[in-house]
Amino acid sequence: MERMLSDRRVLVTGGAGFIGSNLIESLLDAGNQVVCLDNFSTGKRENLKDFANNPHFNLIEGDIRNYGDCEKAVKNIEIVFHQAALGSVPRSIKDPVSSTDVNIGGFVKMLFAAKEANVKRFIYAASSSTYGDHPDLPKVEENIGSPLSPYAITKYVDELFASNFAKTYGIEVIGLRYFNVFGRRQDPDGAYAAVIPKFVKMLMKHEVPLINGDGAISRDFTYIDNVIQVNHLAAVIHNNKALNQVYNVAHGERTTLNELFYFLRELAGKFDKNILTIEPVYGPARVGDIPHSLASIEKAKNLLGYSPELNVKEGLEEAVKWFWNNL
Numbered sequence: 001m002e003r004m005l006s007d008r009r010v011l012v013t014g015g016a017g018f019i020g021s022n023l024i025e026s027l028l029d030a031g032n033q034v035v036c037l038d039n040f041s042t043g044k045r046e047n048l049k050d051f052a053n054n055p056h057f058n059l060i061e062g063d064i065r066n067y068g069d070c071e072k073a074v075k076n077i078e079i080v081f082h083q084a085a086l087g088s089v090p091r092s093i094k095d096p097v098s099s100t101d102v103n104i105g106g107f108v109k110m111l112f113a114a115k116e117a118n119v120k121r122f123i124y125a126a127s128s129s130t131y132g133d134h135p136d137l138p139k140v141e142e143n144i145g146s147p148l149s150p151y152a153i154t155k156y157v158d159e160l161f162a163s164n165f166a167k168t169y170g171i172e173v174i175g176l177r178y179f180n181v182f183g184r185r186q187d188p189d190g191a192y193a194a195v196i197p198k199f200v201k202m203l204m205k206h207e208v209p210l211i212n213g214d215g216a217i218s219r220d221f222t223y224i225d226n227v228i229q230v231n232h233l234a235a236v237i238h239n240n241k242a243l244n245q246v247y248n249v250a251h252g253e254r255t256t257l258n259e260l261f262y263f264l265r266e267l268a269g270k271f272d273k274n275i276l277t278i279e280p281v282y283g284p285a286r287v288g289d290i291p292h293s294l295a296s297i298e299k300a301k302n303l304l305g306y307s308p309e310l311n312v313k314e315g316l317e318e319a320v321k322w323f324w325n326n327l
């Protein structure tokens with residue numbers, strides 16, 4: 001069975017970001033023509049440097065909130081990988097207006113422009129935050145609760161629009177509910193940095209990481225290569241049953257924040273043994289966070305042929321190595 005997309009003209013929105021830039025790299029390596037649309041609001045030019053001069057790569061600097069930019073980006077495109085969004089639960093609580101404008105307004109503009117340009121398939125980044133307050137573990141795609149943040153609302157609304165567009169206009173859609181993705185090129189800086197790159201950078205500088213809450217909350221941390229694999233599978237799948245669906249994208253393994261901290265300390269300690277004595281400090285729990293998150297990945301395994309390669313520890317080893325050499 002075909003597992004990688006090749007020889008197609010594709011668009012990656014948000015391609016200057018963490019996930020988008022890794023996806024572009026793999027799509028170029030597999031022989032696709034790749035257009036990237038990004039406004040560099042959270043993405044970086046540096047993330048594009050390895051392929052910026054590749055003749056099969058074309059950057060459009062523009063904004064998904066601008067319909068003209070969306071139209072320009074989807075011209076002659078067969079498959080869209082829509083990654084552009086304002087991530088982060090705390091960001092959306094501080095500024096729900098911007099998160100909504102980009103994550104819903106921009107999403108619908110991209111989706112409509114894609115449909116108008118006869119794009120065949122629209123694969124988009126959904127989110128595990130959509131499970132909200134639903135208590136069941138592991139999370140299965142059909143059972144979601146009430147969203148706990150504006151970010152979670154935006155990502156769920158996107159799923160509703162995508163499903164509606166598939167029914168109304170016949171465009172093929174696939175939503176990928178990413179669970180706490182980590183790996184190379186993830187931004188360690190800023191108020192809304194994700195926990196893994198942020199802690200690694202702090203440990204490297206002998207700073208003391210702050211854990212929000214008592215460290216018992218858990219996440220299904222997912223290595224970037226597993227996310228790339230699913231995007232390719234979603235692009236090549238022919239089975240009609242697999243289309244117009246949402247899928248959990250995770251490893252199916254739960255790690256508490258305390259466990260994560262000590263894994264990271266051990267791994268970074270291989271490069272500098274002084275790190276091994278650093279202990280975290282604890283602060284108040286964050287509003288809007290899901291307490292526990294663990295995915296069932298059966299649906300992606302069964303319908304897309306997903307088989308995650310690196311587990312959380314193996315992925316963390318790769319990520320820490322990368323951060324050590326690149327930060």
Ligand SMILES: NC(=O)c1ccc[n+]([C@@H]2O[C@H](COP(=O)([O-])OP(=O)(O)OC[C@H]3O[C@@H](n4cnc5c(N)ncnc54)[C@H](O)[C@@H]3O)[C@@H](O)[C@H]2O)c1
Nearest residue numbers: 014016017018019039041042043063064084085125180181
């Ligand atoms: N990283 C995770 O753990 C995770 C988990 C669940 C879902 N997601 C989703 O995956 C996608 C990618 O996340 P990421 O971690 O790579 O984030 P990121 O911030 O690194 O990348 C997002 C990219 O989108 C671009 N962008 C933002 N607003 C834009 C706009 N108005 N017009 C054009 N480009 C715009 C940014 O400049 C950036 O390059 C997002 O949709 C995010 O919500 C990520």
